[in-house]
């Protein structure tokens with residue numbers, strides 16, 4: 001089949017990809033900014049080679065060294081670590097992490113409990129919408145609630161997205177600070193055995209939760225039809241278990257079981273039942289004040305891998321690395337474009353290198369666009385860094 005990706009050919013294709021397509025210059029500039037005041041050479045890179053050989057504590061001083069390392073080692077996967085006080089080395093047990101972008105990892109496997117279209121490594125345009133919602137909600141919260149500006153969004157190459165916050169304040173944030181940001185953004189709690197995982201209390205909702213709900217509302221009914229959360233017996237049971245009020249739950253059960261299987265119809269009927277129930281029962285319904293919102297959050301709010309965010313030296317896949325299993329490029333994208341992004345639009349190493357593949361021209365263009373978006377983020381980061389250094393210099397002159 002023309003254009004079919006074959007993992008066995010990766011070692012042959014990668015040298016050309018790294019030379020011709022990987023944006024080495026802008027990549028080094030991005031890492032440099034994140035390294036200030038320490039040099040680029042104190043940043044850890046890690047390579048996964050063919051046959052899963054794993055090399056940690058690599059580092060480079062400039063683009064030339066990166067190119068040499070790429071050609072010498074031909075990494076099948078490229079990860080980025082923290083910035084140390086010394087050149088990273090496996091032998092240096094006394095080295096200290098000084099800086100690290102604040103990172104977020106959102107993966108569709110964490111949605112297996114709710115998505116019905118795919119499981120595990122599989123992903124399709126339907127479940128991709130969960131990633132679109134996650135990206136919009138997290139991006140907004142980082143900008144509006146924390147004031148961060150230098151945010152890079154990257155497709156993980158298979159079934160998820162990564163977010164890198166490069167603002168100085170984010171880079172030097174300590175572990176408890178990272179934990180606090182992660183906890184602030186986490187609304188879904190509890191393991192597999194917990195049915196109801198969201199509790200929004202009964203006070204006025206925090207503006208960030210309101211904002212997240214506004215975003216979810218743009219997609220909720222569409223996702224309901226895509227995923228049919230409540231159309232199967234198991235799906236309906238799981239839904240009913242989220243209703244903590246016994247009377248409302250049994251009324252809902254009776255009504256929904258008689259309805260056709262359409263989740264949208266069942267949902268709309270539940271809403272009208274819930275509203276009537278609240279009107280008739282007044283103060284008794286305080287504990288279900290935000291039940292509708294809680295259910296929406298449980299099905300659609302971002303599910304973060306908080307350990308990745310909390311950890312100071314957690315490695316994360318680099319932008320423009322190739323996913324060895326799919327051949328897809330970890331492209332950078334604009335959060336405002338996430339909704340329009342289709343998985344089939346993502347360039348693969350094959351479609352870039354072999355112009356006889358059907359998608360080649362389109363993928364070449366998408367790759368260029370992605371590099372351009374990356375450039376814009378790096379330019380704005382460099383500008384912010386220059387201003388911060390100037391402000392710091394003025395401050396020290398004053399004393």
Ligand SMILES: [Zn+2]
Pocket residue numbers: 115117118122123124125126127128
């Ligand atoms: Zn799917």
